[in-house]
Amino acid sequence: MSSIRHHIPESLLASYASGELSYAFSMVVAAHVSMCAECRARLVTHETVGGVLLDEEHHSTVTSGLRSRVLDMLDTPQPVRPAPRRMGVFPGPVAEALSYGEPKWRRLGAGVRQTVLKRSDEESVRLLYIPAGQAVPDHGHNGLELTLVLQGAFSDETGTFGVGDVEVADDELEHTPVAAEGDACICLAATDAQLKFNAFVPRLLQPVLGI
Amino acid sequence: MSQKSGEMSEQTVWMLAVRDDRNKSAFAALFDYFAPRLKGMLMRGGLQASLAEEVVQDTMLAVWRKAHLFDPHRAQVSGWVYQIARNRQIDVLRKERRPIPEEMRGDDVQEDDSLQIVALEQDTARLRKALQCLSPEQRTLVEQAYLGDMSHSELHAQTGLPLGTIKSRIRLGLERLRRELGNEQSL
Numbered sequence: 001m002s003s004i005r006h007h008i009p010e011s012l013l014a015s016y017a018s019g020e021l022s023y024a025f026s027m028v029v030a031a032h033v034s035m036c037a038e039c040r041a042r043l044v045t046h047e048t049v050g051g052v053l054l055d056e057e058h059h060s061t062v063t064s065g066l067r068s069r070v071l072d073m074l075d076t077p078q079p080v081r082p083a084p085r086r087m088g089v090f091p092g093p094v095a096e097a098l099s100y101g102e103p104k105w106r107r108l109g110a111g112v113r114q115t116v117l118k119r120s121d122e123e124s125v126r127l128l129y130i131p132a133g134q135a136v137p138d139h140g141h142n143g144l145e146l147t148l149v150l151q152g153a154f155s156d157e158t159g160t161f162g163v164g165d166v167e168v169a170d171d172e173l174e175h176t177p178v179a180a181e182g183d184a185c186i187c188l189a190a191t192d193a194q195l196k197f198n199a200f201v202p203r204l205l206q207p208v209l210g211i
Numbered sequence: 212m213s214q215k216s217g218e219m220s221e222q223t224v225w226m227l228a229v230r231d232d233r234n235k236s237a238f239a240a241l242f243d244y245f246a247p248r249l250k251g252m253l254m255r256g257g258l259q260a261s262l263a264e265e266v267v268q269d270t271m272l273a274v275w276r277k278a279h280l281f282d283p284h285r286a287q288v289s290g291w292v293y294q295i296a297r298n299r300q301i302d303v304l305r306k307e308r309r310p311i312p313e314e315m316r317g318d319d320v321q322e323d324d325s326l327q328i329v330a331l332e333q334d335t336a337r338l339r340k341a342l343q344c345l346s347p348e349q350r351t352l353v354e355q356a357y358l359g360d361m362s363h364s365e366l367h368a369q370t371g372l373p374l375g376t377i378k379s380r381i382r383l384g385l386e387r388l389r390r391e392l393g394n395e396q397s398l
Contacts, residue, residue, distance in 0.1 A: 018357045019297045023307060030310040040312065044286060050297065050357045051290030052339045057358060059247035060254055066264050067242060070271050074235060080276050083314040092313035 006165035008032050008039050012146075017046035023118060024125035024190035028146040028166065030093040031188055034086070035164045089151040089186055094127070103127050110134060125190040130154065130179040143192040145169040147177075152185035154178060218329045222288040227323070230278040241288075242271055249296050252358045256300060266303055270296040280314060283328045287335050 008016075008029055015021040016029040033040045084092025087100055094117070103115035111131040118125050130136055132152065146168055153162040156175040161167050169175060179185035219227075222244060228237035246267050253263035273295050281291055301309040345353065 014356070017294070017297075019301050019309075020356070023305070023310065027310040030312045034313040040315070043312075044290065047294045048287055048290040048335055048338060049342070049353075050293040051287050052335065052342055053354055053357050054245075054248050054252060054293045054296075055289050055339075057248045057251045057255075060250040060260075060263075062246045062250055062264060062267060066246065066268060067239070070242060070268055071235065071239060073268075073272060074238065074275055078272065078276070080273065081308075083280075084311065086313060093310040096308075097310070 003162060004036050004038070004164035006159075006161055006167060007036065008042075008166055009168060010042070012168075013039065013043050014046050017043055017050060022123050022192060024123040024192065025144075025146060027093055027097065027117065027125045028148050028188055028190045030084075031091040031150075032148050032164065032166050034084075034091040034093065091150070094150070094188055105129060112136060123190065123192050125188070128185075128187045128189055130177070130185040130187070132179050132181050132184055135176055135178045143171060145189065145191045147190075148188040150186045150188060152183040153180040154185045154187070155180065218332075219283075219325065220288070220332055223283055223328065223332070226274075226278070226281055226288045226291075227283065229275065230281050233278075238275055241274065245274075245289075245292055246271060249292070252296070253300060255359050256304075257360050258300070258303075262303065266296065266299050269299050273299070283323065284331065285315075287331065290335075 012021065012025065012029060016026055021029065029043075033043055084096040085100075086092050087095035087098070090098065097117045098115075105113035105115055107113055111134055113129040115127040116124065117127065127150075128136070130152075136154075146166055147161070148166045149161050149163050151163060153160060154177045155161070156167075156177040158167070158169075158173070158175065160180070222241065225234075225237040225240045225244075228234035229241065249267045249270055250260075250263050253266050254260060258266065270292065274292060277295070281288070298309055298311060342350070342353065
């Protein structure tokens, strides 16, 4: 785990802690933090800031019934959302989004496969499976793209990313990620706008494939 | 609630009594301390009073039920409660389950080391002081970010919170926390 070299930027951790971050990016942050002690510590630091501010928050009196209701409920068993658990290469939050089942891969061509975890007009988060040595079509994007490596590794114009590393690509970057030799590369990728592929055909296919 | 006091804050003492002894009067003390503050935060974030109270209820019940996960060596009670409330607030507002990290492996709970716990509290006191030294404008921005409405689209992820300018201050004194967490997870 200590081999992680590319971490979540401070601003994203702060946005996650304060609750501002979208679902797709939150998934990447939660998955990375599950794998990275350093970012977990930084996240706890931001939560501590939240706690200090909460200590000093003005009081809003609660209704009289609330206290007794809560105290009465202490002995009543109630389902608690279980903490997410890791499943194979998938960190807990990803495994939870998969309902602890295997991903349903969909072919994108050239051996590349994807599983969409969530997609809306504003954001998407998906798993990508890239065979060893294979390139993902050259692409830029309209907004920010976060890519977290879960298995294998990939390289692009900016560097090499191994398990636990996060690539933060803004819309300036047009890159061609290539999976390293060895294990197939499995990534968690989140965008805050639909990717725009440079190559003509993939762009035509974008609405169809939902990438 | 006996020997654990030392110089620990009363919130920590209450929380440990809840965790270790399932002490209901300690829980009631935590409730009396946090419930009005949580309701203040949730209403600042735009929740109606009744919905805010529902989230306060869920949060405080989660504090009781997840108490075994509280580790005073790596978290302050208020930060821990803050994070539980924020998660619940998001689930309610967005009607979706916010992705949250795995719990740290740490079933082999270490003995409470009061020196270390107090040291973390002192770090937090320094952080509190640093936050008090902010200009009123900066303070307002930070409060808005951490306690307020969570849908500020103008606070774009890339530029992040207005934290950039005050980051170095906020970092003050929390190195120990980082070391502590780093050591534990690399075991």
